[in-house]
Amino acid sequence: MMRKKQEKIFIEFIDQYKKRFYLLALTYTKNEQDALDVVQESLSKAWKSFPTLKDHSQLKSWFFQILVRTAIDFLRKQKKICLMEDDQIEYFSPNQVDTYTNIDLHTALNNLPYQFSEIIILRFFEDFKIEDIANILDIPLSTAKSRLYRALKLLKIELVEEAANHE
Structure with missing residues (x-):
């Protein structure tokens, strides 16, 4: 039963x-x-x-x-x-510059380092409390808080810079 x-x-x-x-x-x-x-x-x-x-x-x-x-x-x-082909390596090389005419939140999140984008996704898209995020990612609460703060700062910079480029 x-x-x-x-x-x-x-x-x-x-x-x-x-x-x-x-x-x-x-x-x-x-x-x-x-x-x-x-x-x-x-x-x-x-x-x-x-x-x-x-x-x-x-x-x-x-x-x-x-x-x-x-x-x-x-x-x-x-x-x-x-294993990547030569043309794929060239595509992913840091010297390649993507040119987008319009950036959105999804693209900005993808441009963030992995450890920061996952914090943003769990906090704002999945509505987890910061304590739960620390538990999910198996990191100390203070680390989760600092990563969230840093992620938001980086995301803001990314979005502001892109907006300025299109004005």
């Missing part, structure tokens, strides 16, 4: 947040299929360890922690096995 109740809680949770799972995974992977793979693997991991979760009120931050770590692991694996 207890298993049925846990199953129901887990399924309702998935139904409620499945789009957000996908969108968060997509921000990490930048690829639809990879994002779906990350979500699927995260759900599998969560289901296996769900019976060990003591407080179901922490389900959201607990799962997002699994999702973020799975996405990071996925990116690390991809980095190891990704």
Whole structure:
């Protein structure tokens, strides 16, 4: 009977947040299929360890922690096995300058270093408290706060500079 109740809680949770799972995974992977793979693997991991979760009120931050770590692991694996062609290396080279006529928040976030964009996404797009973000990313609270402050500062600079370039 207890298993049925846990199953129901887990399924309702998935139904409620499945789009957000996908969108968060997509921000990490930048690829639809990879994002779906990350979500699927995260759900599998969560289901296996769900019976060990003591407080179901922490389900959201607990799962997002699994999702973020799975996405990071996925990116690390991809980095190891990704072989680039010469033209791809040239495309990704720092000497290449992108020219956009209109920059938006999404592009500005992508231009931020990874550790800063993930803080912004978790705080403002996923509505996590800074304490939950520190837990999800497995960093001290003070580090989470300083990264958020720095990320907002960098984001503001990025957006102001781009706006000035278009005036």
